[in-house]
Amino acid sequence: MELLKERILREGKNLGDGILKVDGFINHQVDPFLMDACGQEFARRFNNIGVTKVLTAEISGIAPAVTTALHMGLPVVYARKHKPITMPDQVFLTLTPSHTKGRIVELIISPEYLAGGERVLIIDDFLATGATILGLVRLAQTAGAKIVGIGTLIEKTFEGGRDLLAPLGVPIESLARIEAMEGDRIKFKDD
Amino acid sequence: MELLKERILREGKNLGDGILKVDGFINHQVDPFLMDACGQEFARRFNNIGVTKVLTAEISGIAPAVTTALHMGLPVVYARKHKPITMPDQVFLTLTPSHTKGRIVELIISPEYLAGGERVLIIDDFLATGATILGLVRLAQTAGAKIVGIGTLIEKTFEGGRDLLAPLGVPIESLARIEAMEGDRIKFKDD
Numbered sequence: 001m002e003l004l005k006e007r008i009l010r011e012g013k014n015l016g017d018g019i020l021k022v023d024g025f026i027n028h029q030v031d032p033f034l035m036d037a038c039g040q041e042f043a044r045r046f047n048n049i050g051v052t053k054v055l056t057a058e059i060s061g062i063a064p065a066v067t068t069a070l071h072m073g074l075p076v077v078y079a080r081k082h083k084p085i086t087m088p089d090q091v092f093l094t095l096t097p098s099h100t101k102g103r104i105v106e107l108i109i110s111p112e113y114l115a116g117g118e119r120v121l122i123i124d125d126f127l128a129t130g131a132t133i134l135g136l137v138r139l140a141q142t143a144g145a146k147i148v149g150i151g152t153l154i155e156k157t158f159e160g161g162r163d164l165l166a167p168l169g170v171p172i173e174s175l176a177r178i179e180a181m182e183g184d185r186i187k188f189k190d191d
Numbered sequence: 192m193e194l195l196k197e198r199i200l201r202e203g204k205n206l207g208d209g210i211l212k213v214d215g216f217i218n219h220q221v222d223p224f225l226m227d228a229c230g231q232e233f234a235r236r237f238n239n240i241g242v243t244k245v246l247t248a249e250i251s252g253i254a255p256a257v258t259t260a261l262h263m264g265l266p267v268v269y270a271r272k273h274k275p276i277t278m279p280d281q282v283f284l285t286l287t288p289s290h291t292k293g294r295i296v297e298l299i300i301s302p303e304y305l306a307g308g309e310r311v312l313i314i315d316d317f318l319a320t321g322a323t324i325l326g327l328v329r330l331a332q333t334a335g336a337k338i339v340g341i342g343t344l345i346e347k348t349f350e351g352g353r354d355l356l357a358p359l360g361v362p363i364e365s366l367a368r369i370e371a372m373e374g375d376r377i378k379f380k381d382d
Contacts, residue, residue: 021277028278029268029304030253032261059269062221062253070223077220078250085291086212087219100276113220 001175014181039067051121065123096135116144127152130161192366205372230258242312256314287326307335318343321352
């Protein structure tokens with residue numbers, strides 16, 4: 001998606017160690033027009049697979065997941081990383097390593113909002129190692145739901161997440177696929 | 192705002208101790224159409240005060256803040272509760288008590304995205320004691336920005352947040368104002 005790729009080239013910053021800083025339009029400050037355009041694009045790409053619910057993980061997945069859900073006319077659930085007091089005692093919980101946090105985090109979903117028979121589209125900001133998304137997959141499968149698609153804003157193809165998720169046999173769409181970052185140069189896969 | 196009040200009456204749940212559960216449409220599962228309608232309503236109410244940036248706190252403020260920013264044509268910044276590795280060493284940081292978490296949490300904003308001269312509209316899900324919003328106010332003021340308005344989806348008028356924020360002298364708009372919750376009965380202030 002050219003709009004996102006241009007923005008990454010203009011404002012993204014390679015911090016080294018595989019970390020791409022996009023805090024100016026996705027991860028801290030959010031450009032709502034860009035998120036809306038990305039949501040519209042996801043809705044177009046996942047139009048014909050019978051999605052019933054959009055699933056993401058707090059925190060940075062929320063903005064693109066909400067705009068995607070808006071364009072698809074569906075509810076969105078965000079997995080929590082800390083169990084709020086409003087959640088029932090029995091929950092779906094999985095542990096997943098967080099690359100950017102350097103520790104294990106919990107992902108928690110209430111059974112109230114993810115049920116057997118749902119057809120789930122996972123939306124997140126990054127596809128890197130795929131660990132967070134695989135955590136969401138485990139939660140959805142435990143709930144008896146079926147994963148039907150995965151969409152991410154930015155994929156770092158050199159971190160192998162796509163290979164980890166390939167056995168699911170569902171479409172995986174990333175709006176900007178980065179195959180290398182060297183100094184100030186960010187190289188997209190389709191270039 | 193009738194749409195939100197009806198939804199609270201239909202799906203909100205008084206858990207006692209002043210806790211209103213709205214996990215089915217705001218805090219865990221999100222209804223994107225409702226959030227979009229709320230964003231549109233905030234944009235209408237804060238149309239004429241020269242806002243340059245929308246500010247919220249992760250996590251539950253993100254959805255309504257993004258839709259508000261979309262309707263106002265402005266960027267949105269969400270204060271982080273944990274400093275990500277992409278953030279510079281020098282940040283704006285304040286401590287605030289979290290009623291629902293029962294502990295002190297940090298609110299952090301990077302100086303890169305909140306500058307002197309900005310005119311800030313704070314959007315959040317709840318106005319209860321006002322502590323979180325006051326934390327955002329402190330951060331914005333430290334950055335040299337000016338708070339020009341505060342909008343929340345749901346206000347619990349019996350927790351006093353409006354009085355705490357009144358000295359700011361800015362418009363405070365809540366789309367549903369709850370003055371009492373007794374058992375299954377939720378009473379709105381305008382009833």
